[in-house]
Amino acid sequence: xxxxxxxxxxxxxxxxxxxxxxxxxxxxxxxxxxxxxxxxxxxxxxxxxxxxxxxxxxxxxxxxxxxxxxxxxxxxxxxxxxxxxxxxxxxxxxxxxxxxxxxxxxxxxxxxxxxxxxxxxxxxxxxxxxxxxxxxxxxxxxxxxxxxxxxxxxxxxxxxxxxxxxxxxxxxxxxxxxxx
Amino acid sequence: xxxxxxxxxxxxxxxxxxxxxxxxxxxxxxxxxxxxxxxxxxxxxxxxxxxxxxxxxxxxxxxxxxxxxxxxxxxxxxxxxxxxxxxxxxxxxxxxxxxxxxxxxxxxxxxxxxxxxxxxxxxxxxxxxxxxxxxxxx
Numbered sequence: 001x002x003x004x005x006x007x008x009x010x011x012x013x014x015x016x017x018x019x020x021x022x023x024x025x026x027x028x029x030x031x032x033x034x035x036x037x038x039x040x041x042x043x044x045x046x047x048x049x050x051x052x053x054x055x056x057x058x059x060x061x062x063x064x065x066x067x068x069x070x071x072x073x074x075x076x077x078x079x080x081x082x083x084x085x086x087x088x089x090x091x092x093x094x095x096x097x098x099x100x101x102x103x104x105x106x107x108x109x110x111x112x113x114x115x116x117x118x119x120x121x122x123x124x125x126x127x128x129x130x131x132x133x134x135x136x137x138x139x140x141x142x143x144x145x146x147x148x149x150x151x152x153x154x155x156x157x158x159x160x161x162x163x164x165x166x167x168x169x170x171x172x173x174x175x176x177x178x179x180x
Numbered sequence: 181x182x183x184x185x186x187x188x189x190x191x192x193x194x195x196x197x198x199x200x201x202x203x204x205x206x207x208x209x210x211x212x213x214x215x216x217x218x219x220x221x222x223x224x225x226x227x228x229x230x231x232x233x234x235x236x237x238x239x240x241x242x243x244x245x246x247x248x249x250x251x252x253x254x255x256x257x258x259x260x261x262x263x264x265x266x267x268x269x270x271x272x273x274x275x276x277x278x279x280x281x282x283x284x285x286x287x288x289x290x291x292x293x294x295x296x297x298x299x300x301x302x303x304x305x306x307x308x309x310x311x312x313x314x315x316x317x318x
Binding site for chain 2: 018021022025026029030033034037038041043047050051054055058059108113114115116117119120123142143170173174177178
């Protein structure tokens, strides 16, 4: 924690800022990319959102109070940016967010940056049927393998509620895959 | 149909891939997008400050001018009594009749009080006047 405080100071100091921010990029670009990609599904969209996320992180560094960890703060920004992106995209297309995501999954097979078989596409289709919060919890736990404590910090939900949420999600996914 | 159980299956990966070398160039691309010219913000701010000061100065001026204006006129618009009297007595177009016309009941009573001179004084005055006889006869 002390180390993180020093790192934040480096990020805020104009002399060390560039170097510190590059370090931040190297450390977080992959996990944040995976997090965003799991929400928006398409590589090009994930690339856009990831860039926006880092620019936003940079612009808001001076507002980061250190009340939460840098890690969960950045994940929170990435999550919000991803969800906003999806909503805007659906609005422009004049469809609901769910319809948009269903269509995207149908096109996944043709995506050169998707290397998956039938079961993977079926799993994605099952996830899309879930409420937004359950989708997030399932993706963060199952694909990203984050700890409940970490997810709790990012989403601001208690560990107990998250466990229940994940349990419901798994049940619904299993029922969907069995039926289809 | 066999019941699907996530825990019974080998871990299912998301299947998402990235273009080759994507992460090698990513940080450089982000660094290019970061806002760099911090002083610009400061100059914008100070410009705004100048406008605020200018507006304040104009406001103060606008509030002061009427005060000075009214003070100037109120001090010069009252004419002192002597000037007024001189004007009336030397102005040929103002006759006694004009002045009499301007007097009302109250003014006349005031004049009566002023003229309350005792009879002896009048007699004394008249007896000394050498023209009295001439006045009576005519």
